[in-house]
Amino acid sequence: MPPDHSAQPDAAHRLPSVPRRTGRRPGNPDTRETILQAARATFAASGFTGATIRGIAARAGVDPALVHHYFGTKENLLLATVQVPVNPREVVDTVTAGPVQTLGTRLAGMVLGVWASPAGTALAAAMRSAIDDPAIARTIREFLLSQVIGRVLRHVGCPPQELDLRAALLASQMLGVIMGRHILKLEPLASQPIEALVPQVGATLQRYLTGPLVTPGAE
């Protein structure tokens, strides 16, 4: 970037020839939200430790100190980022509304759908951060278990002694598709169209939800 040496003597009596770069910016851009979006994208791409305040600030076109000005510490920024812009209760309610026989497919469609939506970035940020921050991992796990899997299982009337196993199985299959598609971007999983995956994964979820468990303990 060549330095601006244009003299421009006394063009406007109050304005200096070179525009100031410090101080409050004119206009009213919602800078806070801009920073949050940049943070989401960066956390999603690099994880918590991999992301840097400087990188996030650059992405938002802003001074690094401004990030601290708004959010204090990096951890605080992460916490603010993880506020996922999707109402899980609502979504789960919609899914559980239909017939139980096709619940698995609807569940698969919901999970894959939400991750393909704009909210997916925030979710990916949360996921990636969970991988190197156990505290975040705990938050996500508890939320997922009580708000999503738990409620769905309760809805289908799962017997208590099977609850843990079925929850574990459900989590494993959902986690696997999402991890493979959106975090590790494994081929051929990542490029598979949603419509191809939903019925198959849905069938698996359905079995984990209401299907018979293979004789536990028998060979």
Place this chain on the structure above:
Amino acid sequence: MPPDHSAQPDAAHRLPSVPRRTGRRPGNPDTRETILQAARATFAASGFTGATIRGIAARAGVDPALVHHYFGTKENLLLATVQVPVNPREVVDTVTAGPVQTLGTRLAGMVLGVWASPAGTALAAAMRSAIDDPAIARTIREFLLSQVIGRVLRHVGCPPQELDLRAALLASQMLGVIMGRHILKLEPLASQPIEALVPQVGATLQRYLTGPLVTPGAE
């Protein structure tokens, strides 16, 4: 670890009273391997960016510079770490040996078994590193696809037009159990006994391997 102040006067005639801290160490401990193990453990616990040379060196009871002495750069160390001490071809051959009808269960048993074995640490290190190093991710993906999933699918005679979808589904379920159990340590998945998981996950894998695909494209 408290410092060892035991005087042990003149235990060996040639040893000075105060052990020297610099220079070559006596005896013949395989220090290189010690460092590798420490690196595996650290990479598995913290991922690539999260792990530090100093941390690895401390874990191995060694000067940080020695790590560079042996492995050059951090990336080289990672590459040396990822050499997984398990022969996949062998394992896959064992699994594919039995009857096709129970292949899924044997596959599930193998995957969960290997990860529960000592080799699991190395695998976890590779996995975690894959999350923040796309190059490693690519290596793992290609290896997994061609050496494991690909060979198993070829063994069952999967029609070519279904190959991608079935591979994607298999990967998603295997990845999910492993990620949940060994990387994110999600409960109740992590504490579920292997024997409880194998039959259920095995059934899913079996369907992804040889079962009918739910009418693709139909509603």
Place this chain on the structure above:
DNA sequence: GGCGGAACTCATCATCTGTTGACTTCTCTG
């Protein structure tokens, strides 16, 4: 017995990180 090289440590470097505080500029309120 001495000597070359391997094994190992120490001190140090440049760089990058999160964070801070002083400072400037704008907007809003009374």
Place this chain on the structure above:
DNA sequence: CAGAGAAGTCAACAGATGATGAGTTCCGCC
């Protein structure tokens, strides 16, 4: 129109990190 405070920038800090190179100690070979 004055001034308080929000919005924003700048320069700098301390700490940690990967890496380097010189130096020290030991082993094995001739």
